[in-house]
Amino acid sequence: MFNFPAIYALLMREALIYFREKERIASILVSPLLFLFVVGKGLTGSSPVEGYSYQQFIFPGIVAMVILFTSITYGLYIIWDKRLDFLKEVLAAPISRTTLFMGKALGGMLGGLIETLLLLAIGMVFVMPLPPWKLLLCLAASVPVAYMITNIGLIIGAKMKSMEGFGLVMSFLTWPMFFFSGALFDLATAAPYIRVVALFDPVTYAVDLIRWILVGYAYFPPLASLAALLVFCAITTALGVAAFGAIQQEK
Amino acid sequence: MPPAIITTDLTKRFGALTAVDAINLEIREGEVFGLLGPNGAGKTTLINLLSTLLKATSGTALVAGRDINREPLAVRRNIGIVFQEPSVDDLLTGRENLKLHSLLYGVPRAEIDGRIARMLELVRLTARADSFVKTYSGGMRRRLEIARGLIHRPKVLFLDEPTLGLDPASRKDVWTYIRGLKEAGDTTIILTTHYMEEADSLSDRIGIIDQGHIIELDTPSALKRKVGQDIVYLTCAPGTLEKLRGLPFISEGIEEDGRVRLTLEDSGRNLQALLKAAGDVEEVEVRRVTLDDVFLKFAGHQIKDEAENHSMFERIAVSKSVRR
Numbered sequence: 262m263f264n265f266p267a268i269y270a271l272l273m274r275e276a277l278i279y280f281r282e283k284e285r286i287a288s289i290l291v292s293p294l295l296f297l298f299v300v301g302k303g304l305t306g307s308s309p310v311e312g313y314s315y316q317q318f319i320f321p322g323i324v325a326m327v328i329l330f331t332s333i334t335y336g337l338y339i340i341w342d343k344r345l346d347f348l349k350e351v352l353a354a355p356i357s358r359t360t361l362f363m364g365k366a367l368g369g370m371l372g373g374l375i376e377t378l379l380l381l382a383i384g385m386v387f388v389m390p391l392p393p394w395k396l397l398l399c400l401a402a403s404v405p406v407a408y409m410i411t412n413i414g415l416i417i418g419a420k421m422k423s424m425e426g427f428g429l430v431m432s433f434l435t436w437p438m439f440f441f442s443g444a445l446f447d448l449a450t451a452a453p454y455i456r457v458v459a460l461f462d463p464v465t466y467a468v469d470l471i472r473w474i475l476v477g478y479a480y481f482p483p484l485a486s487l488a489a490l491l492v493f494c495a496i497t498t499a500l501g502v503a504a505f506g507a508i509q510q511e512k
Numbered sequence: 513m514p515p516a517i518i519t520t521d522l523t524k525r526f527g528a529l530t531a532v533d534a535i536n537l538e539i540r541e542g543e544v545f546g547l548l549g550p551n552g553a554g555k556t557t558l559i560n561l562l563s564t565l566l567k568a569t570s571g572t573a574l575v576a577g578r579d580i581n582r583e584p585l586a587v588r589r590n591i592g593i594v595f596q597e598p599s600v601d602d603l604l605t606g607r608e609n610l611k612l613h614s615l616l617y618g619v620p621r622a623e624i625d626g627r628i629a630r631m632l633e634l635v636r637l638t639a640r641a642d643s644f645v646k647t648y649s650g651g652m653r654r655r656l657e658i659a660r661g662l663i664h665r666p667k668v669l670f671l672d673e674p675t676l677g678l679d680p681a682s683r684k685d686v687w688t689y690i691r692g693l694k695e696a697g698d699t700t701i702i703l704t705t706h707y708m709e710e711a712d713s714l715s716d717r718i719g720i721i722d723q724g725h726i727i728e729l730d731t732p733s734a735l736k737r738k739v740g741q742d743i744v745y746l747t748c749a750p751g752t753l754e755k756l757r758g759l760p761f762i763s764e765g766i767e768e769d770g771r772v773r774l775t776l777e778d779s780g781r782n783l784q785a786l787l788k789a790a791g792d793v794e795e796v797e798v799r800r801v802t803l804d805d806v807f808l809k810f811a812g813h814q815i816k817d818e819a820e821n822h823s824m825f826e827r828i829a830v831s832k833s834v835r836r
Binding site: 266267269270271273274277278281282345346347348349350351352353354355356357509 | 563564565566567585586588589591593595597598599600601602603604608611612613615616617618621660
């Protein structure tokens with residue numbers, strides 16, 4: 262059922278390109294680091310969690326932010342593939358659209374995980390100590406998050422016709438997803454409308470789960486967050502396969 | 513031997529525009545089939561339909577025995593496409609592009625490196641195989657694309673303007689390779705091109721497509737014969753025309769602007785007899801019927817202008833290939 266050589270080939274391609282675009286790897290980290298080291302240390306007040314500073318409180322949210330931005334950008338970049346006709350090559354190959362989708366999704370996931378690792382490394386040095394088990398759990402939690410967000414990016418990218426929409430997606434989807442997730446504040450004390458919107462935001466569950474791993478505090482029961490993430494993964498997979506199935510060569 | 517491609521009322525509509533209109537076409541196995549038509553005629557759409565890159569609005573086709581609607585994956589496994597605009601990945605090296613392609617098409621692992629080496633040699637890119645395609649010229653990209661289209665040894669090969677933008681030496685190499693495939697006989701080739709001499713010298717048959725229909729389909733010589741005859745201009749002594757009237761292969765002779773203008777059949781064979789009968793001749797101009805004339809007659813367009821304009825489009829297309 263799974264075309265392993267093809268998925269391997271696609272993953273290899275994404276990995277090669279990822280490691281060749283070094284400026285992108287670094288630039289993705291800029292916003293998150295600004296939040297972590299400027300907002301994190303600027304808003305010196307009380308932290309919602311006992312025993313942890315505000316910076317440490319938002320650190321999980323920033324990890325989720327990195328995954329969010331990396332993965333969604335990766336997915337949207339499929340538009341470049343379309344525009345520059347590289348996608349034609351894989352569309353003409355004897356692989357199913359599902360295989361293509363899986364290859365792309367795994368490729369995006371890889372990028373997201375590497376950025377997460379980089380951020381965790383920086384965090385270990387400057388923000389809070391991270392025993393190996395926390396590190397591993399964090400990475401493990403990042404897997405479904407990266408997968409799910411990459412899918413969202415791919416679904417939108419598959420439907421979009423040009424790069425002009427990219428800015429729109431960032432403004433109307435990505436940033437709201439970040440802010441409403443409770444990355445920067447405790448949902449428990451937030452205004453009701455925020456809490457309502459947060460329920461529908463997949464990033465909320467990502468932040469919550471990672472926060473529970475890193476500082477031991479969570480708004481939802483951790484298992485509920487995990488379940489929610491897995492549900493989002495399933496839904497986005499289905500939508501992604503459908504979206505890719507509908508891609509036809511333009512012109 | 514079943515045909516390599518059979519289409520049955522194959523149609524593609526884009527909203528109100530019918531790009532391909534109920535085409536019924538049979539392409540024989542092992543033949544080189546030339547597809548000629550002006551831009552917008554539906555050539556590329558037809559190729560995209562046959563290669564399952566586009567879904568047909570109605571009708572169907574069997575490519576290498578497989579149905580494009582019901583078994584698209586099987587179709588793709590048996591075809592190769594060299595696209596009009598090079599679609600090689602410029603963030604990878606040439607070699608990596610070929611490796612990716614081989615894996616996607618299920619080339620046996622053990623054979624991949626060998627085939628890559630042979631293909632690179634064929635298109636003369638061995639020296640640059642490990643540079644990024646970003647650094648390749650337009651001609652090099654196209655050569656890589658050709659290598660890529662062939663590496664999995666497809667049964668049916670679609671070549672969309674394969675020598676567009678290539679220098680004469682590279683064009684010659686590509687033609688030689690196509691002729692080699694033709695002789696080996698186990699690849700069916702569908703070729704679209706603006707270059708008349710390319711279509712003429714390589715194709716077994718030519719289909720002329722215009723506005724979504726195949727309006728003429730025949731061998732190059734048959735098409736040229738349908739269109740008309742060769743024209744020979746003689747600058748010669750007065751009275752020569754009378755000497756030539758009796759010749760069987762001349763259908764018309766008039767005096768025009770101080771020259772004798774003759775319409776005749778197969779100037780290639782008949783020129784010697786003509787000149788012998790004409791006696792002293794100062795100058796001879798032979799205008800053979802070309803596919804351009806064929807096209808002009810059947811589709812009423814000047815395909816040569818299209819080719820000239822194409823270089824401008826090429827330049828615009830190249831400017832697209834800048835990431836970010």
